[in-house]
Amino acid sequence: MGILEVKDVGKRFGGLQALSDVNLSVKENTCHAIIGPNGAGKSTLLNCLIGKLIPDSGSVMFDGQSVLGRAPHEINQMGISRVFQTPEIFGDLSVMENMMIPIFAKRDGNFELNAIGSVFGNKDVVEAAEAMLEEMNMADKRHMHAAAMSRGDKRRLEIGMCLSQQPRLLLLDEPTAGMARADTNNTIDLLREIKEERDITIAIIEHDMHVVFSLADRITVLAQGTPLVEDEPEKIKGNPKVREAYLGESA
């Protein structure tokens, strides 16, 4: 039984069957990659996991509880954090504030009318945020305006914000899309470090095979809205069906 169990999920947009009979099981403390050609339904699947879309059929269970019909913030509170394709951070706030918000959310839940005490009076939150900034090598940037940082730093910050909530499952949506090679390698190193040092399950959607094969313990190949194969990376490489799905598209 995996920590994330997707059963028979289907989703239709008008005339387009975006997903059909998707079954997926992500085991605890593994890194599971979902790959597939463009339009295979990767993003749709991801959006079904985090409450942005509700599938027409099937079930999505996280740690034995259904996530379907829950609002995105509730799903996050269950222990699923998401990293976006383009870093989503609080651009108008300082780096330190960015880091404190998820920690407040973890501590106080989805709403707390904490309107009188000072932000920095919450010593536990301040310490946790400082520790995480340290871990992300961003302590010197704590006063910076988040929007003023480089793209690589924004990505780091976003990952740090997600980790600061100690999620059980970290979802990554093409975390290296549009990045230069050096930034991509840095991100891979960071993710590998996270994987090794923390009790965390990672599900990653990725185009870049270099990233996928550097990180994944298991890979699911999605094609035309349905899983083609699920296997270990080494076996996926040689699988003729996968080659067909990718090459058949360009042939």
Add this chain to the structure above:
Amino acid sequence: MFGLDRKDTRLLILVAILTMAAPFLLNPFPEGSAMAQFNAGYPDLMQRFVIFGIFAIGFNILFGLTGYLSFGHAAFLGVGSYAAIWMMKLLTMNVIPAIFMGVIFGGLFAVIVGYISLRRSGIYFSILTLAFAQMSFALAYSVLTPITGGETGLQPKTNDPRILDGTLADGATPKANIFGLEMSSSFELPLGSWLFTFNTGYYLAAFVMLASFYVAIRIFRSPFGMMLRAVKSNQQRMTYTGLNPRPYTLAAFVISGMYAGLAGGLMVAMDTQVGPERMFWTASGEVVLMTILGGVGTLIGPVLGAGAIKYMENIISKINSDILHTWFAFLPDGLEDLVVTLIYPFIGKGWHLTLGIIFMLVVIFLPGGLVEGGQRIAKLFSRKKADDNTSDVAKAPAE
């Protein structure tokens, strides 16, 4: 001090000094001098400064922090006023219950309007709040006449029940008071050719404003305030961080509605009458102007903006062409007439034109309002200073 850091404490103390010494500060010109018309230290105007200051501080908690632009905030001010006047009619002419009920009703109405309007964002939110405010205005004007007095509005009458007050003496009119001390009572202090007026109503309103300002600082610096800025910055990230933006925005909306209700209640305490025009959408537009002009999202900005606009409304609008002629009398006749003709459209009844132009200039060139302007000037000076002794001064880390 008061749980604030040094900078905020300084700001609070500065505002406290300014409001408490306002009767002096706003009356710099001796009575009877040519400049006396620029004196703003009379009770009526000073009361308006602080009351609209409260209104704008509250509006800024919503718009400045969350970025939700409400075009219907005058409705809460109006509801607060009606609640306050009914307290004066039914309960007592003591202003405490009136002000208190103003806050409560402003807040309650904001719960209803906010709950519905906040389901949409951006321009849709602005239009929804505008629609609610216009509806309230139309209803207060027509159908709700039994409660609102329709077009004529409401004021305390001698034969109102007022169950807590004793019967009025024959011929006496009901006057707003705080435990017997009348709002309109003043102490006048002549000093040389100056005349300073210390008015009970003003000081009550000023104390309330100081308290509101203090609460606003606390909100700005609190985790709640930070969450509101997070709403403005990136709602998507907020949701996927496990936070529900809706209750945060609703709480901000209700708090700012309560500030508006408080301002409405205070208005009634100062001048015991209410009419529906207080809720018209131009009144909502006015608080937007104040906040933007002063500096949206800053603490002191809305107060400055409210002061600037009310000053213009009361002082510039009083200048007429005769006064202009006396000012420019030193010029040759033809030139004098020309200058007066050129300036005339912008003063007196034309002060709205001046206001509109200033407002546009601020939005275009100075999005941070007067506060940003002040900071830029300060920076200009400090840079000059820094240039004078550049050699060995290490640059402070930019924040």
Add this chain to the structure above:
Amino acid sequence: METFILQTLNGLDKGSAYALIALGLTLIFGTLGVVNFAHGALFMIGAFCAVTLSRILTLSYIVVDESKTDFLGNPLKVDVPYVFDIFGQSTGEAIIDWAVPLAIIFSIPIMIAIGWIMERGLIKHFYKRPHADQILVTFGLAIVLQEIIKYYYGANPIPTPAPEAFSGSFDFGALIGFDANTIIYPYWRIVYFIFAAVIIGAVFAFLQFTTFGMVVRAGMADRETVGMLGINIDRRFTIMFGLAAAVAGLAGVMYTPIVSPNYHMGMDFLVLSFVVVVVGGMGSLPGAVLAGFLLGILESFASMREVLELVPGINQIIIYLVAIVILLTRPRGLMGRKGVMED
């Protein structure tokens, strides 16, 4: 049945004005992505174009008519408009009588010029700024424009009558087979409705059948792609702004006989027109027109005595009430497109 027709007709003229203003607002929003709070001011300026023209036409000098005397026995002084000298008395009188329709021609170049100046001088700097900033700066502009008008024309409404030929009413009921005097309808309102229909038709035809219109429509649907095709969208959008200004202005010109123009009429209509746009669906031209007429007619029905006895005050709030319900149940409005202003 008679009342039904009468109320529908009554709603048409107001609905026409809403539709015309909302159409312009939507054109500007759809093409430029700008929320224009000064659009009501354009409507108002249009109305004052009519006032100005009628003042120009009636410019006159004084002639002493020896043959007549006033009540004191002095020779009568008569104002003679200059137009009489140019065109002769009878043609001159006709021209003055037809000042409002003539103002259509007079106002088009003025409105296009104002629109052009507004777009080039101010609005174009706000394309990239947030909608809140656009609202604020155009709100400021609206205040400035209406104060300028107030300065020159005063605060009181200025009656500007329709031509004599249209000043009466006609028995619409008798025309379509009901009893006489059941449906009486002023001529000018019918003129206004037809005028609005023609303008709306012309705008749609322009967008539908000309290359220019095609590019603009494509730009409304997907600005970036069209920009990449190497077509200069901005220039066309400037022209669209001028066109939208002209539409608002014409709506104002022709409205003058129905409501005497005053300096704040623009704001009054703007608030309602925005509600109309939102109900119709931000960015949808047919939605704007449909919602305009719908709300106009609805308002007219709500003003019926029978309805008011049932629900007092409903005529004052019906439009807002409908807007709230629509926004909450159909977030994109009646005919709104996906992805427009859904932040």
